[in-house]
Amino acid sequence: MKPIIKILALSGSIRKSSLNVKLLKLAVTAIQEHEVQVTHIDLRDFPLPIYDGDLEEASGVPQNARALRELLLAHDGLLIASPEYNGSVTALLKNTLDWCSRPADGIDGLAPFRGKAVGLMSASLSPFGGLRGIIDLRGIMMKLGAVVLSDDVALPSAQHAFDSFDAFVDPNAGKLVKQFTSNLIGLSAKLQSTSDAFSL
Numbered sequence: 001m002k003p004i005i006k007i008l009a010l011s012g013s014i015r016k017s018s019l020n021v022k023l024l025k026l027a028v029t030a031i032q033e034h035e036v037q038v039t040h041i042d043l044r045d046f047p048l049p050i051y052d053g054d055l056e057e058a059s060g061v062p063q064n065a066r067a068l069r070e071l072l073l074a075h076d077g078l079l080i081a082s083p084e085y086n087g088s089v090t091a092l093l094k095n096t097l098d099w100c101s102r103p104a105d106g107i108d109g110l111a112p113f114r115g116k117a118v119g120l121m122s123a124s125l126s127p128f129g130g131l132r133g134i135i136d137l138r139g140i141m142m143k144l145g146a147v148v149l150s151d152d153v154a155l156p157s158a159q160h161a162f163d164s165f166d167a168f169v170d171p172n173a174g175k176l177v178k179q180f181t182s183n184l185i186g187l188s189a190k191l192q193s194t195s196d197a198f199s200l
């Protein structure tokens with residue numbers, strides 16, 4: 001029997017009316033059309049202090065970062081929707097990734113990311129759809145050892161992209177997200193079978 005693919009979905013914005021959370025929810029719905037398990041988490045449920053080496057030395061990696069590391073380890077793929085702030089990654093997302101890349105519980109720092117399929121999306125107010133943030137995030141995820149899907153979703157002028165039911169105004173955006181999520185599932189499956197073969 002084929003093992004089920006598991007994808008973890010999170011947003012780099014925890015704002016109540018976050019456009020990125022709206023985009024993420026539509027992508028999660030698209031994933032649910034496949035035989036795939038998707039876990040949508042809210043980073044608000046995993047608050048972390050700003051990374052501080054002294055704090056780590058005194059108290060270790062915080063429980064929320066260790067819980068996030070466990071979640072990452074338990075999933076084959078990671079789907080991130082994040083705004084760009086000043087042309088780069090949000091502090092929330094970068095800080096979360098920094099804590100999650102610290103060794104903990106006898107497991108090396110990069111283990112939660114190594115060989116993991118990652119899909120990147122961004123919704124922004126600008127006509128570029130947060131593309132610069134995606135480029136930076138792609139570099140970070142690759143540095144962590146993840147395998148980042150070559151295509152991504154950059155949703156421009158996102159304040160006009162959703163209707164009152166939080167559905168896409170433009171049906172082409174929906175088609176793009178469906179194709180993107182199915183590519184992410186395909187990459188996750190490919191990497192899962194490769195890692196299964198290596199662990200034989």
Ligand SMILES: Cc1cc2nc3c(=O)[nH]c(=O)nc-3n(C[C@H](O)[C@H](O)[C@H](O)COP(=O)(O)O)c2cc1C
Pocket residue numbers: 013014015017018019020021082083084085086087088123124125126129130
């Ligand atoms: C500190 C800060 C920096 C921002 N920098 C950019 C930027 O570089 N490019 C951009 O397109 N939008 C930028 N924005 C606007 C965001 O696109 C907008 O706030 C967006 O709604 C944030 O995503 P969210 O709705 O998911 O929270 C910035 C917003 C903040 C608060």
